[in-house]
Amino acid sequence: MTPAGAQTRAxxxxxxxxxxxxxxxxxxxxxxxxxxxxxxxxxDPLRGAPISDSGVLAAAMLGLGDLPGxxxxxxxxxxxxxxxxxxxxxxxxxSSTDPAECASVLAPISEQRDGAVASxxxxxxxxxxxxxxxxxxxxxxxxxxxxxxxxxxxxxxxTTFSGTDADGVKVDYAVAGREQSPIGDASTSVRVTTGxxxxxxxxxxxxxxxxxxxxxxxxSDQSGLEPETVTAxxxxxxxxxRSVTPNM
Numbered sequence: 001m002t003p004a005g006a007q008t009r010a011x012x013x014x015x016x017x018x019x020x021x022x023x024x025x026x027x028x029x030x031x032x033x034x035x036x037x038x039x040x041x042x043x044d045p046l047r048g049a050p051i052s053d054s055g056v057l058a059a060a061m062l063g064l065g066d067l068p069g070x071x072x073x074x075x076x077x078x079x080x081x082x083x084x085x086x087x088x089x090x091x092x093x094x095s096s097t098d099p100a101e102c103a104s105v106l107a108p109i110s111e112q113r114d115g116a117v118a119s120x121x122x123x124x125x126x127x128x129x130x131x132x133x134x135x136x137x138x139x140x141x142x143x144x145x146x147x148x149x150x151x152x153x154x155x156x157x158x159t160t161f162s163g164t165d166a167d168g169v170k171v172d173y174a175v176a177g178r179e180q181s182p183i184g185d186a187s188t189s190v191r192v193t194t195g196x197x198x199x200x201x202x203x204x205x206x207x208x209x210x211x212x213x214x215x216x217x218x219x220s221d222q223s224g225l226e227p228e229t230v231t232a233x234x235x236x237x238x239x240x241x242r243s244v245t246p247n248m
């Protein structure tokens with residue numbers, strides 16, 4: 001399975017196929033990778049209580065009004081549209097990740113660390129194959145700190161890795177650090193570069209602790225959106241989650 005499960009596979013595949021169809025060149029000057037940032041700890045004690053209702057957390061996810069112009073929501077076919085789950089097909093799923101543990105990179109937080117008392121996901125598509133994805137998970141006890149740590153450990157282990165999509169097409173991944181002003185109660189950030197068949201997708205990732213919730217914001221584009229856009233979206237995500245956190 002490639003990183004982030006079906007969610008990220010779909011985003012990466014659509015973007016890379018779209019770039020290929022558009023005939024865009026991927027020739028860019030080589031850049032020295034920025035090291036993955038040193039581990040950041042969650043606050044101890046945490047600032048606020050966990051959100052225990054996934055519906056409440058889902059309502060606190062980013063909305064279209066929080067995003068740059070030109071974005072639209074990507075509904076979940078089952079949860080949002082009430083459709084039946086996709087049927088199983090005879091063609092084998094050829095997706096894989098090497099090493100296998102790197103499949104956790106960009107996976108939803110609730111999948112990286114079990115035991116969330118609430119979780120939610122929001123996905124948006126934008127112009128020129130851009131996308132913005134948010135997922136969040138709220139934990140009780142030590143779960144918040146453990147989830148925040150697990151995400152960073154995956155980055156450190158998987159600075160470069162490869163995989164294949166469902167059709168067996170090779171995909172290469174690189175994880176590097178990026179500068180980001182502090183977000184929420186504690187935060188860290190990386191850039192994940194995904195390449196396939198000579199074309200590239202850049203995902204700027206911010207993971208932040210908000211009270212007892214961990215939020216992951218992934219802003220993707222062919223060359224990366226402006227840092228100011230990434231910061232504004234991440235700050236809004238934190239603000240919305242904070243607004244529904246129960247009192248301690």
